[in-house]
Amino acid sequence: MESKAHILVFPFPAQGHINPILQFSKRLASKGLKITLITTTSISHSLHLQTPAGGAALQFESISDGLDGGDHSDNIHTHLDRFIATVSQNLAQLAVKLRPNAVVYDAIMPWCLDVARGLGLRAAAFFTQMCGVSMVYYHQYEGNLKVDGENCRFSMPAMPVMEIGDLPSLIPDGHLYPAFLRLMVDQFSNFREADWRLLNTFDKLEEEVLNWMASQWPIKTVGPTVPSMYLDKQLEDDKDYGVNLFQPSAEVCMKWLDTKEKASVVYASFGSLATVGESQMEELAWGLKNSDKNFLWIVRASEESKLPRNFISETSEKGLVVNWCPQLQVLSHHAVGCFMTHCGWNSTLEALSLGVPMVAMPVWTDQTTNAKYIVDVWHTGVRVKVNERGIITREETELRIKEVMEGERGNELRRNAVRWKELAKEAVRKGGSSDKNIEEFVAELVCT
Template structure:
């Protein structure tokens, strides 16, 4: 298709409204803009305000993407970390609002600027249904491990095999593998069972079933992974097209303003001397566990950069252990949010203590940094299995009898990971593989180029 004749193709992109879902779709959107597309990016009103404020504070100059928003149906004071309530409320109000938005954009546009394609997060299958209803071509985007998507698509067989009930409850706790090359999965850690109370888990499970049905009507199925990372997944989900790694940048995707002063601090540290600690956007630590982590970092004697969101301790005052700040002042830095890709790429960083969210996993892999794994919920337990058991580029922690990861355990694993050259060599090899996948002739770049050409037809 010649753009001079037909105009630029116009794509509407809509993520599930959490940081880990917004970021990779924003990166994909900018890649499409670089290929000559017009992109309208739809956030919820709540996230839109946060992103606009983050853009203002970070002085982001890139204005090529069209940011718009619609309400999520939640009241201003509602807890948007209550994922079951968020999913149910979004389903009740957002489909009609999305349809109205598309109709308005197309009504106000000339023929060359109408929306001709929708890319929707697989976690909001209703957006794919809206696109189908309006006769618009569509792609589902999966922002997590391909292995997890294979598990979700496998639910009917899990029921048929007597592994789970029709409501998603394991008949018995056991370890299963979907294929020999994939991580062993604990049925008690299936993603829908790692979120909230039983009512929340059932709601999430039903949402998954609805999304599985909706995605069958997508024209394309994309994900943020790469063939070489999860080769067996493509046997189980043959129509899945990996485009990753889609790595976070400073462009429009952050719900918190980034503190870039940490990069200057890192410049002053010796090579491979700093532990980077970040738990993503949803992890909550209780005060006792927070204190143990602080004391464990102190006990290790290592330099560290620690990202501490304002809500990391669930709204409780994040007071440090007595005297902690003074004792670590010459070797520790604590900030609210970091430019993570740049931090992980910095030569002073020696390892990444992470919640094992998929974006963080992809960024750590792509920078060749060994992992210390501290999964919190959802898919993070599966990602930890990949990191520790399949790729062998990280270590996990062993909680005590009270479920607490002690300062002694933290100190022990820090020393172990820093001194393990075999893990570091494997991590650097995986970095090379990741970068090759998005370079000329790489598997993910070819998938992206094929997708771009298909969208222009």
């Protein structure tokens, strides 16, 4: 299909933001647009780029962010300010050179809209996180996030009542991470001025909050942003995101899973950034062992030293510990019956899209709110409880694994997970809600 418009696409330079925007870019490329996805120099050297579905219509460019090879000893506020100043200038220069028709930018970089407007370009804000999370930050920005009396509960339009532990952790802990809280909240500083607001979710997954949002501003849901071969299969050979910060141990993991019975394996992975203390690592390790289930546990090389002595050899009959794996292949494998997850939004969407129930172990940022929805709204998982020292004990870990893997409770969670899997497929297949929204977005780009 001949490209009719050229779009610059700019995700925030972190794996969890690159993946969904890259998947959306593939969808645009498949519908005839020429896409240039921008990375920044400080992260591009660590990315393992593969040729993604989309072929020649999807290309990569790298721009300097002022952070490569420089002094990183200053504080995060200075770091972000330098990033914004440098990238704004270099993004504008690249846009002048490539002459695109529009810019799709990560919503947590609202200053990209100013760059686009300065060049006379239309722009779309892409919200990578769950809409429920985005709306908490929106109400925080507007000053409308109020505590409900002595119960310390928070009520927001079209959302479940939340306790403080259900909010994105940056809000109660904002004094500890003011720069990160600013990053999240400021995405609502000018979002109404964007030409489009694109959301990484699908209509039936967050129906109530999406209806409320649509009553306030025009929005388009375009998710779930999971490779097409796991959903609608419209994009040939789209089996992976195409960008990895780590090299996965694919063959080892898949051969091991092939030897296991259906729904017999606990897959445990806590994302690319989470770090676990030594005491917590030990409790997780023995909780997995004591559950007496097969387990595939992803422990990054930098975390391996925290494992109990001889743990790997003592659990080799039932367990496999590797540094990284191809998560989509693992979650879609018939042997996987449960996903112990930190509840990052990409991992949550993958589990929902592939019909895998979850043991929710949120750590910070949006993960706590995602966990709230997993348990109380979508009913596809259980959430671990931490003790008075902030530790998830081995007994708690074992109990929650068995709750998901065994009995009628486990069967109910699995049925709900399969239902969301079918609804995710429905959204992205031809004529589905997200597919129609993407078609409309393309038509508006091309025809106006």
